[in-house]
Amino acid sequence: MTDILTVEDLKAYYLMNYFGVNREVRAVDGISMSIARNEIYGIAGESSSGKTSLIKVLAAATRPPLKIVGGSALYHFKSGDIDIAKASERELEAIRWRNLSYIMQGSMSVLNPLRKVGRIFEDFAARPLGLSGGAFRQRVVEHLERLKLSPQLLNAYPHELSGGMRQRVTIGLATVCNPEFIIADEPTTALDVVVQKDVLSLVKRLQTEFGSSIVFVTHDMAVHASIADRVGIIYAGRLVEEAPTRTLFAAPKHPYTAHLVASLPRIGDTGQRPALEGRPPSLANPPAGCRFHPRCPLALDKCKTEVPPLELVAPGQRSACWRWADVRPIVPAPAKVAEAVR
Amino acid sequence: MSTLLEVRNVSKSFPIGGVLSGREARAVADASFSVGEAGPEIFTIIGESGSGKTTLARMILGLERPTSGDIVFEGRPVTHANRSERLAFMAKVQPVFQNPFEAFNPLKQVDRYLASTARQFLKLSDKAAIEAAMDEALQKVGLSLVEIRGRYPHELSGGQLQRVAIARALIPNPALLIADEPVSMVDASLRMAIVNLLRELRDRMGVCVIYITHDLATAYYISDRLMIMQRGRIVEMGPARAILDAPEHPYSRLLKASVLSPETMGDDSLALQADLIAASEAALAAPDSGLTPGSDGRLLRRA
Numbered sequence: 001m002t003d004i005l006t007v008e009d010l011k012a013y014y015l016m017n018y019f020g021v022n023r024e025v026r027a028v029d030g031i032s033m034s035i036a037r038n039e040i041y042g043i044a045g046e047s048s049s050g051k052t053s054l055i056k057v058l059a060a061a062t063r064p065p066l067k068i069v070g071g072s073a074l075y076h077f078k079s080g081d082i083d084i085a086k087a088s089e090r091e092l093e094a095i096r097w098r099n100l101s102y103i104m105q106g107s108m109s110v111l112n113p114l115r116k117v118g119r120i121f122e123d124f125a126a127r128p129l130g131l132s133g134g135a136f137r138q139r140v141v142e143h144l145e146r147l148k149l150s151p152q153l154l155n156a157y158p159h160e161l162s163g164g165m166r167q168r169v170t171i172g173l174a175t176v177c178n179p180e181f182i183i184a185d186e187p188t189t190a191l192d193v194v195v196q197k198d199v200l201s202l203v204k205r206l207q208t209e210f211g212s213s214i215v216f217v218t219h220d221m222a223v224h225a226s227i228a229d230r231v232g233i234i235y236a237g238r239l240v241e242e243a244p245t246r247t248l249f250a251a252p253k254h255p256y257t258a259h260l261v262a263s264l265p266r267i268g269d270t271g272q273r274p275a276l277e278g279r280p281p282s283l284a285n286p287p288a289g290c291r292f293h294p295r296c297p298l299a300l301d302k303c304k305t306e307v308p309p310l311e312l313v314a315p316g317q318r319s320a321c322w323r324w325a326d327v328r329p330i331v332p333a334p335a336k337v338a339e340a341v342r
Numbered sequence: 343m344s345t346l347l348e349v350r351n352v353s354k355s356f357p358i359g360g361v362l363s364g365r366e367a368r369a370v371a372d373a374s375f376s377v378g379e380a381g382p383e384i385f386t387i388i389g390e391s392g393s394g395k396t397t398l399a400r401m402i403l404g405l406e407r408p409t410s411g412d413i414v415f416e417g418r419p420v421t422h423a424n425r426s427e428r429l430a431f432m433a434k435v436q437p438v439f440q441n442p443f444e445a446f447n448p449l450k451q452v453d454r455y456l457a458s459t460a461r462q463f464l465k466l467s468d469k470a471a472i473e474a475a476m477d478e479a480l481q482k483v484g485l486s487l488v489e490i491r492g493r494y495p496h497e498l499s500g501g502q503l504q505r506v507a508i509a510r511a512l513i514p515n516p517a518l519l520i521a522d523e524p525v526s527m528v529d530a531s532l533r534m535a536i537v538n539l540l541r542e543l544r545d546r547m548g549v550c551v552i553y554i555t556h557d558l559a560t561a562y563y564i565s566d567r568l569m570i571m572q573r574g575r576i577v578e579m580g581p582a583r584a585i586l587d588a589p590e591h592p593y594s595r596l597l598k599a600s601v602l603s604p605e606t607m608g609d610d611s612l613a614l615q616a617d618l619i620a621a622s623e624a625a626l627a628a629p630d631s632g633l634t635p636g637s638d639g640r641l642l643r644r645a
Contacts, residue, residue, distance in 0.1 A: 223602055275538050
């Protein structure tokens with residue numbers, strides 16, 4: 001399998017200078033990963049873990065104060081290789097939307113409320129496609145039909161559509177140019193279960209049909225379980241574990257992953273679910289050594305001073321933990337114990 | 343123990359269009375249920391957005407008047423004539439909102455909310471007594487006044503802030519907490535802490551909780567009884583585990599089939615359930631037949 005994206009020791013910091021005082025927030029701190037063609041790669045992490053900063057870099061949408069300070073993110077598009085960290089604005093302009101597109105969170109704030117959906121499609125896609133007038137409309141209608149969406153949508157204003165339909169329109173917008181690489185940022189977070197499943201199956205169908213690679217970001221592990229081929233877990237700006245989805249759920253090798261998997265309640269199981277103590281660290285002043293050590297049940301003295309490397313621990317599975325060999329899946333306390341407390 | 347809260351044939355319609363258009367949107371249609379009949383419980387209201395669950399919560403809190411029907415709390419209607427009755431009611435029924443970052447003013451230290459609640463409902467004026475009440479409530483949610491004093495909302499994590507919101511609601515020793523989607527904005531690693539806390543409140547402090555959510559998995563985890571709402575109508579109501587293990591109404595079955603979980607991982611996990619969607623739409627269009635008893639002590643709307 002060939003890679004479409006190779007990220008090598010990528011560092012992107014928020015660099016701020018207020019009244020002569022320099023502050024840096026290390027939101028993306030030495031991330032290395034690669035994403036294959038035709039793959040759905042899930043990125044999981046909580047708020048302020050740096051996952052949004054990472055995808056801003058991958059989407060070539062870095063704006064000050066966020067700045068790439070080191071490493072590389074090399075795309076291997078059919079039209080040629082391009083390194084996001086070094087490319088000029090003009091080179092980036094050429095790949096945006098055509099090769100690299102972005103499904104954003106919060107469809108209401110993406111779609112201009114004053115323009116009909118058809119006009120919004122023109123705003124986004126007319127230039128990258130290089131079409132106009134009837135030919136452009138023809139192309140958009142064909143695309144919507146492939147997504148099993150009605151072309152009548154083009155005459156509607158965003159507020160006339162339901163939340164799920166709006167999200168489908170943003171997916172349509174992001175895919176109308178047949179991009180090779182799609183970044184999806186929490187596309188289903190605000191949706192209800194029924195609509196969520198529908199939207200996910202649309203994303204999956206698109207991916208199978210067009211063969212695009214998708215980076216799918218969400219904090220909901222259940223969504224990753226059903227759509228991602230591989231999942232990477234981000235904690236405090238670093239990739240702490242990466243594995244094929246099944247392996248990650250069955251045999252996590254990082255204590256944080258083990259916790260995330262265990263904390264997911266399931267229908268048919270009322271066993272007491274453990275809650276993780278503590279809070280996510282501040283990226284302005286992260287803990288030394290392994291950033292998870294203050295909350296980690298397995299922490300040793302070594303973890304407080306030395307940063308564990310992201311190592312291959314099993315086929316396709318990488319973990320950044322000094323004690324990965326001791327990590328076991330957390331089994332919830334049996335239901336009877338929980339009921340006895342009552 | 344007598345019934346804590348009784349909702350009898352409550353409906354709520356909102357006018358849409360102009361005053362003269364005469365059109366109405368029905369947010370809640372003929373809802374009847376009771377909470378706390380057999381001691382403290384967690385009663386869950388499940389439904390998608392627009393199913394009327396938040397309107398129902400607002401009516402129970404007395405923030406919205408029902409178009410028809412009665413809501414009775416401890417034998418008295420929740421629409422109060424005067425301020426002192428209203429305050430006494432507010433001390434017993436407390437809300438917890440969805441997004442803790444929006445519920446708290448970012449420019450105000452969070453302990454000021456706790457202090458003003460203590461002053462208002464416990465009628466305390468002595469500083470030491472107020473702080474004792476604040477600390478006691480914070481201890482119940484696993485925090486302490488030392489950690490919280492003088493903090494602004496941005497200095498706390500979402501999970502901590504939501505726990506402060508629950509601590510605030512606990513200050514007047516309420517009998518009923520109304521939690522509208524309390525975990526949907528909280529990070530994954532902190533979510534279970536909040537859910538476990540609601541469970542503890544029921545078990546240790548005897549507080550009834552109305553838990554409003556669209557997440558069936560946490561509902562299964564903590565609730566004793568639940569009801570499922572579809573576009574303002576209750577379609578299934580009864581013991582939580584029995585209903586979620588084997589839902590009978592087409593809409594309940596659709597909801598359950600849409601839940602994603604690691605167990606259903608695989609290629610067909612995202613397959614469309616067109617037949618269930620059609621069946622639940624058909625149930626919606628069917629004439630209103632009322633709730634009838636079904637298996638395992640549940641009430642069911644038959645199509």
